[in-house]
Amino acid sequence: MGINLSNFLSSKSKNKRMTEFQDLNHIDGVSVSCVSANLYKNQRDDLVMFYFRDGANYASIYTQSKIISENIKWNLKQKSKKIFSLIVNTRNANCFTGKQGYKSLEKIAEEAAQELTKKQKQDEDQPQKIKSKEIIFGCTGTIGEVFPEEKIKNKISDLVKNIKYTQNKYIWIKAALGIMTTDTQPKLAMEECSIGNSDIKIFGIAKGSGMIQPNMATTLGYIFTDANIPNKILSKLLKKNITTTFNAISCDSDTSTNDMVSIFSTGKIKHVKINNINDEKIKKFDEALNKVLLNLAKRIVADGEGASKFITINVKKCKTDAEARKIAFSIANSPLVKTAIAGEDPNWGRIIMAIGKAGAIINLDKLSIKFGNFIIVQNGKLNANYDENYISDYMKNDHIDIEIDISVGSKNFTAYTMDLTKKYIEINSDYRS
Amino acid sequence: MGINLSNFLSSKSKNKRMTEFQDLNHIDGVSVSCVSANLYKNQRDDLVMFYFRDGANYASIYTQSKIISENIKWNLKQKSKKIFSLIVNTRNANCFTGKQGYKSLEKIAEEAAQELTKKQKQDEDQPQKIKSKEIIFGCTGTIGEVFPEEKIKNKISDLVKNIKYTQNKYIWIKAALGIMTTDTQPKLAMEECSIGNSDIKIFGIAKGSGMIQPNMATTLGYIFTDANIPNKILSKLLKKNITTTFNAISCDSDTSTNDMVSIFSTGKIKHVKINNINDEKIKKFDEALNKVLLNLAKRIVADGEGASKFITINVKKCKTDAEARKIAFSIANSPLVKTAIAGEDPNWGRIIMAIGKAGAIINLDKLSIKFGNFIIVQNGKLNANYDENYISDYMKNDHIDIEIDISVGSKNFTAYTMDLTKKYIEINSDYRS
Numbered sequence: 001m002g003i004n005l006s007n008f009l010s011s012k013s014k015n016k017r018m019t020e021f022q023d024l025n026h027i028d029g030v031s032v033s034c035v036s037a038n039l040y041k042n043q044r045d046d047l048v049m050f051y052f053r054d055g056a057n058y059a060s061i062y063t064q065s066k067i068i069s070e071n072i073k074w075n076l077k078q079k080s081k082k083i084f085s086l087i088v089n090t091r092n093a094n095c096f097t098g099k100q101g102y103k104s105l106e107k108i109a110e111e112a113a114q115e116l117t118k119k120q121k122q123d124e125d126q127p128q129k130i131k132s133k134e135i136i137f138g139c140t141g142t143i144g145e146v147f148p149e150e151k152i153k154n155k156i157s158d159l160v161k162n163i164k165y166t167q168n169k170y171i172w173i174k175a176a177l178g179i180m181t182t183d184t185q186p187k188l189a190m191e192e193c194s195i196g197n198s199d200i201k202i203f204g205i206a207k208g209s210g211m212i213q214p215n216m217a218t219t220l221g222y223i224f225t226d227a228n229i230p231n232k233i234l235s236k237l238l239k240k241n242i243t244t245t246f247n248a249i250s251c252d253s254d255t256s257t258n259d260m261v262s263i264f265s266t267g268k269i270k271h272v273k274i275n276n277i278n279d280e281k282i283k284k285f286d287e288a289l290n291k292v293l294l295n296l297a298k299r300i301v302a303d304g305e306g307a308s309k310f311i312t313i314n315v316k317k318c319k320t321d322a323e324a325r326k327i328a329f330s331i332a333n334s335p336l337v338k339t340a341i342a343g344e345d346p347n348w349g350r351i352i353m354a355i356g357k358a359g360a361i362i363n364l365d366k367l368s369i370k371f372g373n374f375i376i377v378q379n380g381k382l383n384a385n386y387d388e389n390y391i392s393d394y395m396k397n398d399h400i401d402i403e404i405d406i407s408v409g410s411k412n413f414t415a416y417t418m419d420l421t422k423k424y425i426e427i428n429s430d431y432r433s
Numbered sequence: 434m435g436i437n438l439s440n441f442l443s444s445k446s447k448n449k450r451m452t453e454f455q456d457l458n459h460i461d462g463v464s465v466s467c468v469s470a471n472l473y474k475n476q477r478d479d480l481v482m483f484y485f486r487d488g489a490n491y492a493s494i495y496t497q498s499k500i501i502s503e504n505i506k507w508n509l510k511q512k513s514k515k516i517f518s519l520i521v522n523t524r525n526a527n528c529f530t531g532k533q534g535y536k537s538l539e540k541i542a543e544e545a546a547q548e549l550t551k552k553q554k555q556d557e558d559q560p561q562k563i564k565s566k567e568i569i570f571g572c573t574g575t576i577g578e579v580f581p582e583e584k585i586k587n588k589i590s591d592l593v594k595n596i597k598y599t600q601n602k603y604i605w606i607k608a609a610l611g612i613m614t615t616d617t618q619p620k621l622a623m624e625e626c627s628i629g630n631s632d633i634k635i636f637g638i639a640k641g642s643g644m645i646q647p648n649m650a651t652t653l654g655y656i657f658t659d660a661n662i663p664n665k666i667l668s669k670l671l672k673k674n675i676t677t678t679f680n681a682i683s684c685d686s687d688t689s690t691n692d693m694v695s696i697f698s699t700g701k702i703k704h705v706k707i708n709n710i711n712d713e714k715i716k717k718f719d720e721a722l723n724k725v726l727l728n729l730a731k732r733i734v735a736d737g738e739g740a741s742k743f744i745t746i747n748v749k750k751c752k753t754d755a756e757a758r759k760i761a762f763s764i765a766n767s768p769l770v771k772t773a774i775a776g777e778d779p780n781w782g783r784i785i786m787a788i789g790k791a792g793a794i795i796n797l798d799k800l801s802i803k804f805g806n807f808i809i810v811q812n813g814k815l816n817a818n819y820d821e822n823y824i825s826d827y828m829k830n831d832h833i834d835i836e837i838d839i840s841v842g843s844k845n846f847t848a849y850t851m852d853l854t855k856k857y858i859e860i861n862s863d864y865r866s
């Protein structure tokens with residue numbers, strides 16, 4: 001499972017959806033390093049270190065699951081103002097691994113702190129002593145298997161040795177590949193914006209194609225910026241923008257025990273001080289961050305396990321945000337809707353079913369439904385010009401847009417999902433074997 | 434789609450799960466009649482009439498969906514104390530058919546009332562004038578297509594002509610076949626019990642293999658008894674027993690606009706009067722009704738679209754009923770759990786995931802998980818003797834029992850579901866084409 005950079009660059013992708021991405025290059029204060037700890041026993045990269053040589057401000061959002069992995073427990077416990085490293089492993093989720101899993105992280109963090117402190121002494125004018133609590137972890141993979149402490153710990157010195165202070169596009173692709181599990185495509189995105197007169201970069205990579213669900217939609221997402229933003233503001237920005245991006249996607253309605261999205265701000269670019277999330281000066285950054293998060297979230301859907309179609313569900317004019325969201329996800333999570341779309345069947349009766357079961361108050365006489373530009377239902381009546389032949393043609397597209405107009409209020413929500421195919425079943429009934 | 438009695442009797446079923454059923458025979462006061470209105474254009478039975486020559490007390494429970502079919506609107510409007518007929522059609526759900534759909538029912542009910550009144554005059558010593566409001570409807574099939582009023586109305590006289598006053602097992606199988614859509618097996622069940630010194634029969638038939646979900650779990654279920662129970666008590670008995678039967682099953686988490694379960698009591702057997710649901714004299718009837726409903730509900734799961742395995746999820750010792758229910762359905766509705774079981778993979782990590790995302794409060798140190806008799810997790814720890822080889826063998830069974838012991842309270846809930854297979858996708862991406 002998984003591919004290395006050379007295979008990836010030489011392979012011609014068969015998947016047409018969102019396989020192109022921007023080149024991420026250098027971003028001040030972030031180093032990326034990848035190795036194989038042989039967790040998959042096939043020499044693919046499976047261990048990635050992000051190193052912030054001067055530390056980074058940061059914020060994270062974690063899964064809403066009541067059962068959380070040991071690395072999330074670890075991360076929640078660390079209260080350092082700055083973080084020096086994020087270490088991500090695949091193959092093992094470090095969940096339901098109990099004390100063994102947690103203690104492994106202690107030891108790995110200790111090892112990393114030592115190696116990075118040595119590196120500081122070698123390379124920095126004012127070397128800092130890095131502490132293990134200044135390191136956080138991302139883990140993804142199978143639940144309940146003994147965490148491979150030794151394999152990972154033994155590779156920490158190699159990770160540190162590989163650190164370079166200038167990053168190119170290949171190291172970012174390597175990192176995006178290195179954190180993949182059942183993903184078929186690496187997920188990268190970037191935006192440039194300004195804060196005051198300063199040019200700012202926002203880079204992001206993500207991983208995820210199964211267990212993707214509304215509540216803290218998934219998966220691993222890591223955002224890096226050279227802006228200088230305090231932890232509190234980072235946290236608010238992340239929370240605000242996750243709602244319409246990572247929390248607006250659903251592949252199979254399942255939520256992982258390991259979901260984690262983090263943002264790291266190295267502060268390498270000097271700019272006007274930001275103390276308030278409503279500050280006009282942060283507006284462009286806010287928008288750019290949303291773009292990066294949405295870009296990554298859409299890539300996760302597009303690469304959803306077995307997906308053959310990308311589905312956008314735009315629910316308009318509800319009484320409340322919550323009702324718009326409920327209807328959008330009721331459609332996005334309906335196996336009957338998703339299989340109909342897989343079969344290129346414009347079965348709008350199943351959309352009606354999914355709207356009905358969402359439990360929101362509906363006035364049928366005001367309901368309108370569109371597939372792409374085709375009006376199917378208007379004001380509660382089947383469109384007199386409805387011609388299934390045209391719509392059947394539309395269903396052959398690999399992007400399907402569904403618009404539901406409830407017409408009882410002013411609140412909108414857009415959810416993104418994929419179709420449900422035989423391939424999904426294949427991937428998920430064979431995952432471990 | 435669908436089969437007639439002769440095909441059914443001559444076919445050797447390939448499906449091993451719950452294809453055997455009890456013989457339903459005569460029950461006083463109920464007549465069953467089936468015809469083909471050619472709704473499927475293949476001459477299968479698609480229209481079934483249940484006729485109560487002296488009327489019947491009755492109660493119904495309908496879908497929780499906010500969008501309901503026209504027949505449910507019709508049924509909700511009729512406030513008659515007794516019902517003389519239930520007419521069920523397949524192929525067309527009469528949902529999102531607006532005035533056309535509702536008016537069609539008015540006309541069909543009128544026609545049936547006239548024909549049945551004629552029949553009364555012919556056959557009864559004290560003939561009654563049957564009114565259209567004494568007739569209710571069950572509809573199932575595609576949403577949003579024009580309701581085939583003429584085709585159905587034209588067959589009412591044939592339905593009435595076919596009425597016989599003694600029923601045998603074949604007419605019941607014919608009826609159970611006649612209400613099927615994507616079902617592969619007719620669903621029948623019966624129990625005998627006593628009220629006081631009187632012997633009572635409870636017969637039931639059901640239909641449903643897709644859009645099966647917790648909230649008023651589905652589908653069509655019709656229960657017939659020769660007991661004499663007032664409407665109010667019938668309603669309470671049905672509500673009480675639906676929770677652990679039809680509302681304890683889930684195939685794909687989708688809810689239909691047409692779900693309907695009804696009970697009809699002909700009162701032909703004289704027995705002690707029942708005025709109270711807590712009356713000791715009704716206890717055996719209550720238990721027998723539960724058995725019939727559970728039997729039918731399990732048959733629906735066993736025949737779930739594409740199902741290869743029947744899964745029982747037994748959640749024990751929760752703080753509240755609601756939490757037990759939430760955890761059971763979080764597992765039952767998880768595509769990742771259902772595909773793992775389809776793949777015969779004892780992937781208990783996904784069970785952990787599903788427990789976590791249910792949102793109930795969990796003490797991991799008390800959690801235990803069993804697959805069949807195999808203890809996998811005990812008091813939050815992976816069983817030291819856990820041997821995946823044994824459990825992999827267990828997973829080859831076509832009944833899989835999962836037991837989750839939360840150990841924080843005293844409330845239990847059992848949910849029934851099926852695995853998620855490629856066949857499900859196949860059926861549901863091709864349903865209309």
